[in-house]
Amino acid sequence: MTEEIGMDKPIVLVVDDKLSAREAYRQMLKNDYEVVLKGNGREALEFVKQRPPHAVLLDIKMPDMDGIEVLRQMKEICPEVEVVMVTAYASLETAKEAMKYGAMEYLIKPAGIKEVKEAIRKAVSRRMRKARFDEKLLMLLSFTRSVTSSLDERKVLDTILEWAERFFEAEMIWLYKTDTATPELWASKGELSGSDEMLREAERIAAETMEGRELIVESERGIAGLPLIARDKVIGAFVFRSPMLREEEIGPSLKSLLTIFSDHAAIALENARLYEERKRVEEHLRRSKEKLKSALNGIIQAMALAVEMRHPLTAGHQRRVAELACAIA
Structure with missing residues (x-):
């Protein structure tokens, strides 16, 4: 049968x-x-x-x-x-x-x-865990290609949030950076991600994650935090809420995929930051070059005028040319 x-x-x-x-x-x-x-x-x-x-x-x-x-x-x-x-x-x-x-x-x-x-x-x-691992591995490869295709920070942040929603099966997502003494919200996604209660909880997880430099999972609350580490430096934290955290244990294989996701996100954000920094330096150099060029032109003109004034054949030449131009006008 x-x-x-x-x-x-x-x-x-x-x-x-x-x-x-x-x-x-x-x-x-x-x-x-x-x-x-x-x-x-x-x-x-x-x-x-x-x-x-x-x-x-x-x-x-x-x-x-x-x-x-x-x-x-x-x-x-x-x-x-x-x-x-x-x-x-x-x-x-x-x-x-x-x-x-x-x-x-x-x-x-x-x-x-x-x-x-x-x-x-x-x-x-x-x-099912094996199938889930294989699925997330394919998603991770696609995410890596997508997140490294741009050096614009806003586009990189949007890409991370979009893929994280699918990868983590997340209801809410927060990205924090470490530019200040306390975690500063970089970007977020989710209907309730901006509520005071959710923000306080996310900020707490972000602070603990950045301090410990490792994955934090609170299964009962369905929330987790991952550090964003680039060049051995913590540049922020990734916090998300997902029913996946309440439904199954985060084993070594899935933990490794989550860590790789956050590492690739951190590298993409750091590359975007370095690119913006390079653009600022190049713009500063361009302006400095223009100022230097203008200053050099002024010096050359002043030197030419001084030479002209000292030579008996050209002394007063510039003044006479100006008077003649006015007369013709």
Whole structure:
């Protein structure tokens, strides 16, 4: 028997040669997952090729192709799939072999309902975290290309806010800079980001983040802060509120992506600052050059006039030319 595959629930593939076992697992899992039942390894592998599931509950002892071989081939087809092995014939050697080929967990029959549900929950959660990581990694690459395409500070700030809203799944975002003794708001986004209460909370997180130079997460409040560090100097802080922080733990992989995002944002902002500084220096040099040129012209004219006044043939020449010009006029 095979369940229809829906789009709303994670898909769990159950592979066992015994119909009674397959039906028992289906009853355990059907409320939370779309359960697909297969009676042998070849059917299971064909299904994985067509539609990779989130998790697999795989019996080891099966005719034709045992679970270890199914696991090996399944991981070749879809390395991301999480597999929970089940067997009534437990042995250390079998367990080692299952782990060698990438099984996530190893259950001994008869496994209880709670044990099976917990193993599948972990497998599905892990699979979703991997998918989330891959998605955010692609977003991070796109963000890096986008944020480094401009040296205008306002455009850089707008780009950071736009991508941060998607990357952090953020409801509110604040960017602070360290030009003053206390964090100074650089830019913000979100319907309530300008309220006094939210600003006080964001400023507190920003100050703690800049002082500690590391990620701060307050899961219960759903708020986090990341330091903006460029050339080993804290130039500001990035603070955001997101339901993502309340719904899941920020593991090492996701933490590394968040840190890379803030690092790239900091580098882009620092580059924009240096570009503006360079433009100011160039403008100052241009004006200084014009003043110097004007001063040199004045000196040359004064020297020419002095020489003219001292020579008997040209003395008073400039005055006479001026008088003649007035007479002609």
